[in-house]
Amino acid sequence: MTDDLRTTRPLSDHDARLWATLTHVSALIGIVVGAGFIGWLGPLIILLVLKDRSAFVADHAKTTLNFQITMFIVAVIAAATWIILVGFLLTAAVYVVVIVFSIIAAVAADRGQRYEYPLTIRFIR
Secondary structure, three states: OOOOOOOOOOOOHHHHHHHHHHHHHHHHHHHHHOOOOOOOHHHHHHHHHHOOOOHHHHHHHHHHHHHHHHHHHHHHHHHHOHHHOHHHHHHHHHHHHHHHHHHHHHHHHHOOOOOOOOOOOOOOO
16 A cells, blocks of 8 residues: 555644644744744645644634734734834834734644634634
8 A cells, every 4th residue: 555645644643733833833923934924824734634633723723813813903903004104113013912822822833732823703613
């Protein structure tokens, strides 16, 4: 029997924790590298590739995607308020919130714990 590249063999607990952690870390990298616009890309790729191999990874990826989408919407609203000078502070606050909560979520995932980002709209269930 040949080894199929599209295997659906479940991930080990260690690998699941690693990939769940990487969903949050990849979002953080996407925010920093992509100037706030591609934080959703890493978690989406991980979700699409590993959703059938680990419910834990899928849950963390969905949670991360929901948070990134929510924070993107908030950032767009904050940017729209730059005219009245409040937008700069709101945009800075969004970046701080994303960084802090992404680190907290990554640590929780590494410990094998489920994490729900606060202030998040659940677009993906």
